[in-house]
Every structure is written in C-alpha cells, then in structure tokens.
Amino acid sequence: MDAFITQQIDAYYLRIIIIIGINIILALGLNLTTGVTGQLSMGHAGFMSLGAYTAAILSLHTTLPFVVVLIAGAMAAALFGIIIGIPSLRLEGDYLAIVTIGFAEIVRVFFLNFELGGKAVGLAGIPQQTTFSIVFLIMMVVIFLNITLLNSHTGKALYSIRENEIAAQACGVNTTQLKILCFAMGAFLGGLGGGLYASYMYYISPGEFGFMKSIEILNMVVLGGMGSIPGTILGVIILTIAPEFLRVVADYRLLFYGAMLVILMIFRPNGLMGDIRWYDIKKRLPKKEVKKCQS
Amino acid sequence: MLQVNDIDVFYGSIQALKKISLEVKPGNIVTLIGANGAGKSTTLKTISGLLRPKNGSISFKGREISKTSPNKIVGMGISQVPEGRRVFPSMTVMENLKMGAYLRNDKQGIVSDLNAVFDRFPRLQERIKQMAGTLSGGEQQMLAMGRALMARPELLLMDEPSMGLAPLLVKEIFDIISFINSTGTTIFLVEQNAHMALSIANYAYVIETGKIVLSGPAQDLINSEEVKKAYMGG
Numbered sequence: 001m002d003a004f005i006t007q008q009i010d011a012y013y014l015r016i017i018i019i020i021g022i023n024i025i026l027a028l029g030l031n032l033t034t035g036v037t038g039q040l041s042m043g044h045a046g047f048m049s050l051g052a053y054t055a056a057i058l059s060l061h062t063t064l065p066f067v068v069v070l071i072a073g074a075m076a077a078a079l080f081g082i083i084i085g086i087p088s089l090r091l092e093g094d095y096l097a098i099v100t101i102g103f104a105e106i107v108r109v110f111f112l113n114f115e116l117g118g119k120a121v122g123l124a125g126i127p128q129q130t131t132f133s134i135v136f137l138i139m140m141v142v143i144f145l146n147i148t149l150l151n152s153h154t155g156k157a158l159y160s161i162r163e164n165e166i167a168a169q170a171c172g173v174n175t176t177q178l179k180i181l182c183f184a185m186g187a188f189l190g191g192l193g194g195g196l197y198a199s200y201m202y203y204i205s206p207g208e209f210g211f212m213k214s215i216e217i218l219n220m221v222v223l224g225g226m227g228s229i230p231g232t233i234l235g236v237i238i239l240t241i242a243p244e245f246l247r248v249v250a251d252y253r254l255l256f257y258g259a260m261l262v263i264l265m266i267f268r269p270n271g272l273m274g275d276i277r278w279y280d281i282k283k284r285l286p287k288k289e290v291k292k293c294q295s
Numbered sequence: 296m297l298q299v300n301d302i303d304v305f306y307g308s309i310q311a312l313k314k315i316s317l318e319v320k321p322g323n324i325v326t327l328i329g330a331n332g333a334g335k336s337t338t339l340k341t342i343s344g345l346l347r348p349k350n351g352s353i354s355f356k357g358r359e360i361s362k363t364s365p366n367k368i369v370g371m372g373i374s375q376v377p378e379g380r381r382v383f384p385s386m387t388v389m390e391n392l393k394m395g396a397y398l399r400n401d402k403q404g405i406v407s408d409l410n411a412v413f414d415r416f417p418r419l420q421e422r423i424k425q426m427a428g429t430l431s432g433g434e435q436q437m438l439a440m441g442r443a444l445m446a447r448p449e450l451l452l453m454d455e456p457s458m459g460l461a462p463l464l465v466k467e468i469f470d471i472i473s474f475i476n477s478t479g480t481t482i483f484l485v486e487q488n489a490h491m492a493l494s495i496a497n498y499a500y501v502i503e504t505g506k507i508v509l510s511g512p513a514q515d516l517i518n519s520e521e522v523k524k525a526y527m528g529g
Binding site for chain 1: 377383386398
C-alpha cells in the first residue's frame with residue numbers, strides 16, 4: 001500500500017500528511033491531559049522525547065519489531081507521566097504548568113548529556129520504519145479509543161474534573177486516580193508520537209524537543225478547542241499546514257503565524273470547536289424552519 | 296447515623312476545629328450555624344473526606360470514615376452539596392444530574408430518581424439541555440441539590456445553600472430542603488442564615504472560632520437570647 005501511495009502522492013505533500021498524523025497522535029494525548037481533564041501541561045515535548053529516544057535506541061541496538069519498539073517508547077513516557085501526575089494532585093493551573101515545564105527541561109538536559117543518546121549531537125541513522133500506513137493505522141486506533149473513552153463513564157468523570165474538581169469529588173469521582181490516569185494516557189500518546197517521529201526523521205536531537213515544541217502542541221489543542229477531538233484534529237491540521245503556506249512570506253513566517261493565532265483566539269476564544277456540541281447543531285435546524293413559517 | 300467525636304482539624308499550623316463533636320440522628324435535619332470563618336465549611340469538608348482530622352473520629356452508621364477517601368464516602372451514602380453552587384458549567388443540566396449518579400449502576404433507579412428530581416425542580420426539566428453555567432444562581436443551587444440527590448444519599452450534607460441568593464429564593468430552597476427531608480433523607484445543613492436554618496431544623500449546633508459553643512433542639516435555640524444576639528443582630 002505504501003508503495004502505491006508514494007507513487008501517487010508527491011513526496012513533499014506525503015511528508016506533511018505523515019507529520020499531521022503524528023501530530024494528531026501527540027495532540028490527542030495532550031488533549032486528554034489538558035483539554036479534557038484540565039491539567040495544564042506545558043511539557044508534552046518531554047514525553048515525546050522520552051518515547052522518541054527509547055524507540056530510537058531500541059531500534060538501533062536491538063532487532064525488536066517496530067510495534068514493540070513503539071510501545072516500549074510509549075510505556076517509558078507513560079511511566080514518567082504517572083510520576084509527573086503525582087504533583088498534579090496538589091497543584092493546579094500555573095503552578096502545575098511550571099512543574100511540567102521543569103520536567104520537560106530536565107528530560108531535555110538529560111538527553112543532552114546521555115551517552116547512549118548521542119549527547120548534543122543526537123542520534124542519527126534510525127531505521128525509517130514509520131510509513132504512511134503505519135501512522136494512519138495508529139492514528140485511527142488512537143482517534144477511535146479517544147472517542148470511546150470520552151463517551152464513556154470515565155470520560156465524563158475526566159471532563160467533570162476540569163469543570164469543577166470539588167463538585168466532581170462530591171459526585172464520588174476518584175479524582176486522585178483519574179488525574180494520574182490522564183497524565184499517564186497523555187504521556188503514553190506523547191511517547192507513541194515521539195517514537196513514530198524518531199523513526200520517520202532518521203535523526204533526533206535534544207534541541208527538537210524544547211519548550212517551543214511543547215507550546216506548539218499546546219497551541220494545536222487550544223486552537224482547536226480544549227477537550228474536543230474534532231477540534232484538536234482541526235487545530236493540528238491548521239497549525240501543521242500554516243507554516244508551509246506561510247513560506248511565501250519567507251522571513252516574516254513566524255510573525256504571520258503568531259498573528260494568525262492571536263486573531264483566531266480573538267474570534268473563537270474557546271477554540272475553533274471548543275464550544276460546539278452536537279445538539280446545538282441539531283437544535284438550530286428546526287428553529288430556522290419555524291422562522292420561515294412566521295415570515 | 297453520623298457521629299463526630301472530638302475532631303481537630305488543621306490548615307497547616309492553624310487549628311481550624313477544636314474538639315468538635317456532634318451527632319446527626321436518622322431522619323432529622325441537623326444544622327450547624329455560625330459566623331464567617333467559624334469553621335462550618337471545614338466541619339463539612341472533614342465529614343465528606345476532603346479534609347482529614349488530626350485527632351478524633353467520625354463514624355457513619357457505625358463505620359469509621361475519617362480515613363476513607365471522598366469517593367468511597369459518597370458510595371457509602373453521604374452526598375454533598377458543595378458551597379457556592381459548584382455545578383459543572385459547560386455541561387448540560389442533564390449531564391450534571393447524571394454525574395450525580397456517577398457511582399450507581401442501576402439504570403432503572405437512575406431514571407426514576409431523575410424523574411423525582413424533575414418533579415421537585417420543574418425548572419431544571421425546562422432547561423435540560425442548557426449549559427449549567429448559563430443558569431441563574433437559584434437554578435444552579437437547585438441543580439447542585441438535584442445532583443446530590445441523584446446519588447440517592449442517606450445523608451445529605453449541604454454547605455450554605457442560601458449563599459448569595461435573593462430572600463424569596465432562599466425561602467424556596469429551604470422549603471425544598473424540608474421536603475427532601477420529609478421523603479426520608481437525613482440532612483446536615485451548614486448555614487450562616489441562622490434564622491432560616493433553625494426554622495426547619497430539628498437540632499442545632501452553634502460554632503464559634505472552631506468550637507461548639509451551644510447546642511440544643513432548634514426550637515429552643517431560635518428563642519435563645521444568646522443566639523439572637525450573636526447571629527441575628529439582637
């Protein structure tokens with residue numbers, strides 16, 4: 001299938017499509033932690049790099065199948081997700097954000113000095129096993145599991161923590177368990193995306209997983225609409241494609257990118273799809289009919 | 296039903312509650328009244344497991360709950376209406392109510408309790424698909440109460456239901472509290488509005504800077520000069 005796709009689609013576009021797929025996996029992870037459960041995490045790149053390095057080192061030094069390598073990377077990130085989830089029990093908002101920024105920096109500096117990870121030079125020659133079909137398949141599974149989770153009993157409980165933690169506790173929601181779980185799941189997807197990224201890029205270095213990367217993913221979630229799966233996907237698509245379109249303005253690319261974010265947030269403060277609900281759309285339809293009759 | 300024995304609660308190094316003891320008998324409305332910062336909400340939060348007492352014990356139906364986690368306490372039959380109308384603002388009224396039944400699995404029971412809540416609060420039924428955050432203050436209080444009832448509690452803890460509501464609404468809310476009690480739910484009510492609380496309660500405790508200073512049948516306290524002076528402006 002991949003051979004067919006590489007023939008049909010221009011390499012440049014295919015690359016963007018694959019990056020969109022990887023970013024969707026990353027952003028849906030952050031969406032669980034920050035968008036749905038409301039635990040502001042600004043260190044998603046830390047989880048991503050843990051997954052990326054674990055997967056890269058494993059595929060360079062072992063002959064494990066790619067799926068195992070990816071899952072190992074994701075599990076490594078999830079483990080740290082649990083660790084970073086523990087302070088979230090006592091901290092919220094800005095304070096939690098600082099902890100997560102600190103965590104991502106620790107991870108970055110660790111890999112900067114990590115012998116096996118190639119230190120500042122990074123790791124090169126990672127076997128490229130990430131293909132369009134693998135990314136697409138994993139992305140679909142991730143989207144499906146996200147939808148299933150958010151429509152479930154547990155999903156509603158996760159939303160309720162974001163909405164009002166004390167009220168959630170009063171309803172009998174085990175907020176301790178679920179907050180750690182949301183960090184673990186978010187980190188898992190971060191690590192999974194990181195593993196795919198490493199294997200797609202051949203080369204990774206600690207610099208790629210800096211603070212700006214975390215913010216970039218956070219932007220996608222916030223722009224799309226916190227907690228909304230279609231919103232997050234839309235946010236990813238827009239923010240991944242935008243820099244490509246903005247190549248025309250060359251040096252002013254980042255300026256336009258920033259301006260675009262500001263303008264979008266002014267007109268859609270809750271994100272593109274953050275406040276759209278299915279029954280709102282349904283409700284609007286019959287109303288229009290009534291108006292027609294009156295006029 | 297609920298027995299609180301000599302609990303001490305601290306916020307860091309500050310002692311908020313000093314040897315508080317009280318009892319809630321089944322079927323009663325028991326109220327804890329006192330001024331701002333006296334420790335009313337702290338007492339309630341300790342009972343519902345959000346705060347831990349340093350010393351003392353809390354038992355519910357004979358079982359010690361002072362070390363039980365809040366979600367298990369809800370499961371045991373104690374439901375709380377938190378202070379300040381804590382609804383889930385961007386969830387609908389229906390979703391809010393369903394969250395109240397979070398720990399329950401009996402679909403039939405949930406549906407019949409939903410209908411019971413709508414009978415009691417018809418205004419919530421009219422606004423079933425509205426975001427809870429767009430409701431008025433009184434409606435949000437009703438929603439918070441309805442949500443707590445969805446857990447089908449044996450003991451309902453209420454934290455200042457009158458807070459920030461117009462006098463007419465306060466009366467309505469207290470009528471509803473009496474009605475809920477008449478259907479068999481025991482109520483422990485924390486209130487600043489002493490007059491209102493005493494008018495519906497069976498038994499009352501008066502708290503002042505972390506200590507119970509007075510207790511007795513509500514009817515006696517309502518006429519007590521001491522309470523009148525301290526909490527109702529003479």
